[in-house]
Amino acid sequence: MHELAITVIGPDRTGIVADVAEALAAVGANLTDSTMTRLRGHFAMTLICTGPTAAQAEQALEPITAAGLIATVRKVEPEADDRPTGEPYLVSVHGADRLGIVAAVTRVVAGAGGNITDLTTRLTGPLYVMVAEVDLPAGAADELAEHLAVAAAELGVDVTVRRAESEIL
Amino acid sequence: MSDPELEWAGPEGRVLPVVTAPASVLGAVGEEVDPTDPEVVRLAADLVSTMRVSPGCVGLAAPQVGVGAQVFCVDVTGHPKAATTHGTFVLCNPKIIEASRWRPGREGCMSVPDLTGDVKRAGRIVVEAVLPGTGEPVTVATDAFEARALQHEIDHCAGKLFLDRVAGAHAIYQRKVYL
Numbered sequence: 336m337h338e339l340a341i342t343v344i345g346p347d348r349t350g351i352v353a354d355v356a357e358a359l360a361a362v363g364a365n366l367t368d369s370t371m372t373r374l375r376g377h378f379a380m381t382l383i384c385t386g387p388t389a390a391q392a393e394q395a396l397e398p399i400t401a402a403g404l405i406a407t408v409r410k411v412e413p414e415a416d417d418r419p420t421g422e423p424y425l426v427s428v429h430g431a432d433r434l435g436i437v438a439a440v441t442r443v444v445a446g447a448g449g450n451i452t453d454l455t456t457r458l459t460g461p462l463y464v465m466v467a468e469v470d471l472p473a474g475a476a477d478e479l480a481e482h483l484a485v486a487a488a489e490l491g492v493d494v495t496v497r498r499a500e501s502e503i504l
Numbered sequence: 505m506s507d508p509e510l511e512w513a514g515p516e517g518r519v520l521p522v523v524t525a526p527a528s529v530l531g532a533v534g535e536e537v538d539p540t541d542p543e544v545v546r547l548a549a550d551l552v553s554t555m556r557v558s559p560g561c562v563g564l565a566a567p568q569v570g571v572g573a574q575v576f577c578v579d580v581t582g583h584p585k586a587a588t589t590h591g592t593f594v595l596c597n598p599k600i601i602e603a604s605r606w607r608p609g610r611e612g613c614m615s616v617p618d619l620t621g622d623v624k625r626a627g628r629i630v631v632e633a634v635l636p637g638t639g640e641p642v643t644v645a646t647d648a649f650e651a652r653a654l655q656h657e658i659d660h661c662a663g664k665l666f667l668d669r670v671a672g673a674h675a676i677y678q679r680k681v682y683l
């Protein structure tokens with residue numbers, strides 16, 4: 336089974352998701368995991384699909400790239416279903432925008448063995464906000480919080496580390 | 505329903521400019537205050553006056569007007585999500601002593617004007633604090649939206665914003681409509 340990683344980025348307008356999904360469905364692509372958002376007004380979609388070859392998918396997406404969007408298609412090896420095994424934490428960072436906030440904070444997280452599973456950053460006016468979902472090895476949270484406090488003081492930003500809750504209903 | 509002992513009946517205050525993030529005062533733990541200090545009463549009055557002229561504002565804490573102190577005002581009267589309401593009141597040195605019935609909800613902040621976020625807050629709380637002016641200790645038990653507003657303002661007094669409590673990486677939103 337071909338597994339493809341596809342990205343579509345470009346100026347947002349109504350109907351892009353429908354166009355992409357239709358084009359891929361037409362070559363028998365089954366969308367498995369996908370995510371789409373708007374980043375400073377740009378349409379941004381990333382997805383994994385199975386079915387067509389990379390060449391078939393590229394051809395199917397041609398009308399979309401012709402319309403001004405950037406699409407990339409890459410064949411990827413199927414991943415083992417490696418569900419996070421650590422403890423889920425949330426890291427919030429906010430402060431004055433400056434170079435290197437994400438780099439510095441995520442390096443500290445990586446140093447603690449934390450795996451970032453989801454990340455959003457927003458710049459609104461002078462305020463930079465980052466929220467990361469992190470899987471941490473058991474017992475690593477306190478030390479991570481200490482190291483992040485040091486990094487935050489150097490960056491002049493506020494950092495909060497807290498356990499992510501999930502109730503199963 | 506207003507509690508006559510809790511309800512703010514102080515002097516008219518000044519309307520102060522509201523400080524927005526990333527101002528450092530918003531991230532600093534506020535100082536405990538002497539509630540009988542005339543400066544604190546004046547601050548309380550300023551908070552109420554500033555809240556009243558700000559459309560959609562249901563609460564304001566001292567750090568939001570640039571003062572690192574544990575003082576805030578709240579008024580959720582008439583809000584559709586409110587159940588118990590105590591009118592306009594100002595509390596100093598607040599402490600949450602009971603919190604239960606945690607529920608998610610979307611909230612914004614005058615100090616973070618462009619974003620909102622999903623934050624889990626207790627739907628029932630009991631807060632101990634002192635009143636500005638008399639310094640009288642009070643215990644406020646409330647629920648629903650007033651409880652959320654109190655927790656948001658008490659966070660401000662501790663140097664925390666809703667951004668420090670959002671429920672996940674996809675739980676912050678660009679504000680589309682200014683309330």
Ligand SMILES: [Zn+2]
Nearest residue numbers: 612613614615
């Ligand atoms: Zn606020």
